[in-house]
Amino acid sequence: xxxxxxxxxxxxxxxxxxxxxxxxxxxxxxxxxxxxxxxxxxxxxxxxxxxxxxxxxxxxxxxxxxxxxxxxxxxxxxxxxxxxxxxxxxxxxxxxxxxxxxxxxxxxxxxxx
Amino acid sequence: xxxxxxxxxxxxxxxxxxxxxxxxxxxxxxxxxxxxxxxxxxxxxxxxxxxxxxxxxxxxxxxxxxxxxxxxxxxxxxxxxxxxxxxxxxxxxxxxxxxxxxxxxxxxxxxxxxxx
Numbered sequence: 001x002x003x004x005x006x007x008x009x010x011x012x013x014x015x016x017x018x019x020x021x022x023x024x025x026x027x028x029x030x031x032x033x034x035x036x037x038x039x040x041x042x043x044x045x046x047x048x049x050x051x052x053x054x055x056x057x058x059x060x061x062x063x064x065x066x067x068x069x070x071x072x073x074x075x076x077x078x079x080x081x082x083x084x085x086x087x088x089x090x091x092x093x094x095x096x097x098x099x100x101x102x103x104x105x106x107x108x109x110x111x112x113x
Numbered sequence: 114x115x116x117x118x119x120x121x122x123x124x125x126x127x128x129x130x131x132x133x134x135x136x137x138x139x140x141x142x143x144x145x146x147x148x149x150x151x152x153x154x155x156x157x158x159x160x161x162x163x164x165x166x167x168x169x170x171x172x173x174x175x176x177x178x179x180x181x182x183x184x185x186x187x188x189x190x191x192x193x194x195x196x197x198x199x200x201x202x203x204x205x206x207x208x209x210x211x212x213x214x215x216x217x218x219x220x221x222x223x224x225x226x227x228x229x
Contacts, residue, residue, distance in 0.1 A: 104155050
């Protein structure tokens with residue numbers, strides 16, 4: 001049962017353009033969402049998070065949008081840079097839960113110079 | 114560097130052998146998590162500790178797996194009688210849940226296990 005889904009295995013964008021990575025979830029108990037970036041042979045690096053009481057959170061070039069009714073979140077990267085090329089994971093956690101994270105399968109982003 | 118560290122980074126073992134991995138969390142973090150990641154998948158939760166208490170174990174954690182955090186600081190994950198299906202990246206993460214609403218987990222570099 002895949003509770004968090006990233007349906008696009010890969011995405012390719014030109015440097016300077018916007019990258020939009022999408023994530024869907026099924027569990028209504030999830031109330032906190034995070035995005036992680038992962039380079040090969042390294043552990044995931046925390047990027048940005050959002051609580052379910054918000055619909056947008058921004059940090060520099062990264063913005064996360066949450067649509068609770070659609071159970072959908074997205075990560076926008078503007079402008080995209082070649083160093084952003086990595087695998088991006090969305091993750092979710094449920095209120096009252098241990099804080100364990102449920103991850104999607106990941107989307108590989110390639111930013112072309 | 115005050116991040117999460119894991120040792121070893123790589124481990125190759127023969128089927129049936131026992132292996133042990135170590136994780137040192139960020140020093141002020143009270144929670145420590147273990148995840149496993151296989152190729153093409155996101156990390157999957159295995160178990161977590163709050164201080165020295167192991168509070169949850171995933172059904173993925175068979176009886177061949179055991180984790181400890183004896184003094185509430187570092188943690189070990191042992192796999193007994195390894196099987197080829199245990200080959201994966203084992204990730205450790207830590208977080209500070211004393212901060213209300215803080216769920217960010219910070220990951221170590223992982224231990225890559227290969228069972229031959």
